[in-house]
Amino acid sequence: MEENEILLMKGNEAIAHAAIRCGCDGYFGYPITPQSEILETLAVEKPWETTGMVVVQAESELASINMVYGGGATGKRVMTSSSSPGVALMQEGITYMAGAEIPGLIVNVQRGGPGLGTIQPSQGDYFQSTRGGGNGDYNVIVLAPASVQEMADFVDLSFTLAFRYRIPVIMLSDGVIGQMMEKVVLPPFKPRRTEEELRQECPWAANGCKNRKKNIVTSLELDPHAMELHNIHLQEKYKEIKEKEVRYEEYMTEDAEYLIVAFGSAARIAQKAIELCRAKGIRVGMLRPITLWPFPSQAIKTLAQKAKGILSMEINAGQMVEDIQLAVQGCVPVFHYGRMGGIVPTPEEIVNEVEKMKQ
Amino acid sequence: MTNQDIIQPENLVYKKPTLLNDNPMHYCPGCSHSVVHKLIAEVIEEMGMENRSVGVSPVGCAVFAYNYLDIDWIEAAHGRAPAIACATKRLWPENLVFTYQGDGDLACIGTAETIHALNRGDNIAIIFVNNAIYGMTGGQMAPTTLMGMKTATCPYGREASLHGFPLKITEIAATLEGTCYVTRQAVNKVAYIRRAKAAIRKAFEYSMQGKGSSLVEIVSTCSSGWKKTPEEANQWMEDHMFPYYKLGDLKDKA
Numbered sequence A: 001m002e003e004n005e006i007l008l009m010k011g012n013e014a015i016a017h018a019a020i021r022c023g024c025d026g027y028f029g030y031p032i033t034p035q036s037e038i039l040e041t042l043a044v045e046k047p048w049e050t051t052g053m054v055v056v057q058a059e060s061e062l063a064s065i066n067m068v069y070g071g072g073a074t075g076k077r078v079m080t081s082s083s084s085p086g087v088a089l090m091q092e093g094i095t096y097m098a099g100a101e102i103p104g105l106i107v108n109v110q111r112g113g114p115g116l117g118t119i120q121p122s123q124g125d126y127f128q129s130t131r132g133g134g135n136g137d138y139n140v141i142v143l144a145p146a147s148v149q150e151m152a153d154f155v156d157l158s159f160t161l162a163f164r165y166r167i168p169v170i171m172l173s174d175g176v177i178g179q180m181m182e183k184v185v186l187p188p189f190k191p192r193r194t195e196e197e198l199r200q201e202c203p204w205a206a207n208g209c210k211n212r213k214k215n216i217v218t219s220l221e222l223d224p225h226a227m228e229l230h231n232i233h234l235q236e237k238y239k240e241i242k243e244k245e246v247r248y249e250e251y252m253t254e255d256a257e258y259l260i261v262a263f264g265s266a267a268r269i270a271q272k273a274i275e276l277c278r279a280k281g282i283r284v285g286m287l288r289p290i291t292l293w294p295f296p297s298q299a300i301k302t303l304a305q306k307a308k309g310i311l312s313m314e315i316n317a318g319q320m321v322e323d324i325q326l327a328v329q330g331c332v333p334v335f336h337y338g339r340m341g342g343i344v345p346t347p348e349e350i351v352n353e354v355e356k357m358k359q
Numbered sequence B: 001m002t003n004q005d006i007i008q009p010e011n012l013v014y015k016k017p018t019l020l021n022d023n024p025m026h027y028c029p030g031c032s033h034s035v036v037h038k039l040i041a042e043v044i045e046e047m048g049m050e051n052r053s054v055g056v057s058p059v060g061c062a063v064f065a066y067n068y069l070d071i072d073w074i075e076a077a078h079g080r081a082p083a084i085a086c087a088t089k090r091l092w093p094e095n096l097v098f099t100y101q102g103d104g105d106l107a108c109i110g111t112a113e114t115i116h117a118l119n120r121g122d123n124i125a126i127i128f129v130n131n132a133i134y135g136m137t138g139g140q141m142a143p144t145t146l147m148g149m150k151t152a153t154c155p156y157g158r159e160a161s162l163h164g165f166p167l168k169i170t171e172i173a174a175t176l177e178g179t180c181y182v183t184r185q186a187v188n189k190v191a192y193i194r195r196a197k198a199a200i201r202k203a204f205e206y207s208m209q210g211k212g213s214s215l216v217e218i219v220s221t222c223s224s225g226w227k228k229t230p231e232e233a234n235q236w237m238e239d240h241m242f243p244y245y246k247l248g249d250l251k252d253k254a
């Protein structure tokens, strides 16, 4: 394919191609619908013969996330992908990565739950992703792509953030965007880092103590005072991320009387609903969080000043709505609309909800 | 002649490996872990791999192995060391990568990771300290606990109907195509220690030659968990552990 060529592909395929192109060193994953195309695409592309990227089909998601922990601990740009039940299994590795401050990318192409649930799309893992998910006090950065283009673009962005802050990054997608085919321009080719570049970027990594003292990658500390200091350090890092890395997009908010907050595929549906509302003369706008953690609380609070009502539109039972309520502190009524079990709401259903808000 | 006269380079027959630092070890007196640490330090030093080794430590009494051996370390979640080592080695093929694991870590919670890393033929060495008990958590039953053996969670002795049978995971490992070297050793006598060291060296060398996975089991004591003196524990190991966990090579694809 040519550089900057416009291609038609699934979100899952775009992630695989983007990983190869942005200098990813390794992918470790276990098949699960609706994201198996990521590993399948990598297997077809054979990047180990071109860029040298390692690809392993692991024996479980427990193994894949620990391979990511191991690879990240040596300073490599490594990733995994899965869907909801698999990501539940990965929480052990993610909390170890958070504790030991290991960068890495985890893609969650969500499906409906709980349990084995359904292979149809959902946004039911919002709480799991934005509240840490595993044991202990921690957060990970959560990016929510709303298009195949963003699935591709967020791979490199995730690695940049993961290494800037030494933190795991979750790309929280869903079955709609993973499976949907759209136009995409793949990111430009970027070579994998050389060993020297890697050692310079990651002086903390455990990769053989050439010309330096030994490095230990661990999340263990039995002295409670030292452990509290480490926790305080983590919290300070999270504070810095909250200050610097909030990302969101506004759509038709200038004159909006009503505000929809939606992320990922829900935001695509909401966009259509807003067009329908506007045609009816209802002034509705949207704020689309791109980072779910850190959450764009301040931006929502500002928009809430001039809004008569806020609708949190999610493909779940109402999870992000709690963050919106926390952000606006009761200054405007906040509603939720969502479907579950793999049902994706239609724009008309949302128009209906907006009209209810008006009453 | 004074002691000072004797301490001369030409009289030197033994010294502590420099990779083993002076941090006081937290292991109980007589514990096999410390001897195995020393052997690993000696082998890495003799191979000249000090700057190119990454150890993966377990959850178990050896969790702090990283405090004693001056190489790079990654501390694994309970049982996951082989998965970590798999990625670490594939991403850094020029590095020596090994895991260090107890029987609970390797043969219980981490059985899947162990079997699959060995079966993939990842070019890693697994050092497996089998003391037939969960030392770190206070002496509970392990998958390797012998029939009739008493622990905190089988206080009347291990019974097949309640607890199943002691797992010979090393025998299983020998059947896997990915393994190139599978052996069972001990470190309670000088002759055994020499053999165990040679086994660790072979496993490390095979991993650097890209021959596949190696498993070196060290049948060990846990005097605290077994509620015995170090001497009694050594005797008990010879009398009870060795007949069930027979020493020697199970596989060598030289």
Ligand SMILES: Cc1ncc(C[n+]2csc(CCOP(=O)(O)OP(=O)(O)O)c2C)c(N)n1
Pocket (backbone or CB within 6 Å): B059, B060, B061, B062, B078, B101, B102, B103, B104, B105, B106, B129, B131, B133, B134, B135, B136, B137, B142, B222
């Ligand atoms: C997920 C998880 N489960 C349980 C534990 C508690 N735990 C710590 S060490 C250990 C057993 C270790 O036994 P073994 O692997 O035989 O090592 P030893 O201490 O005997 O050398 C257990 C159950 C833990 N840390 N993590």
Ligand code: SF4
Pocket (backbone or CB within 6 Å): B026, B027, B028, B030, B031, B032, B033, B061, B131, B135, B136, B221, B222, B223, B224, B225
């Ligand atoms: S409890 Fe057992 S395994 Fe742990 S240090 Fe003591 S003797 Fe060694």
Ligand SMILES: [Mg+2]
Pocket (backbone or CB within 6 Å): B102, B103, B104, B129, B130, B131, B132, B133, B134, B135, B142
């Ligand atoms: Mg044990």
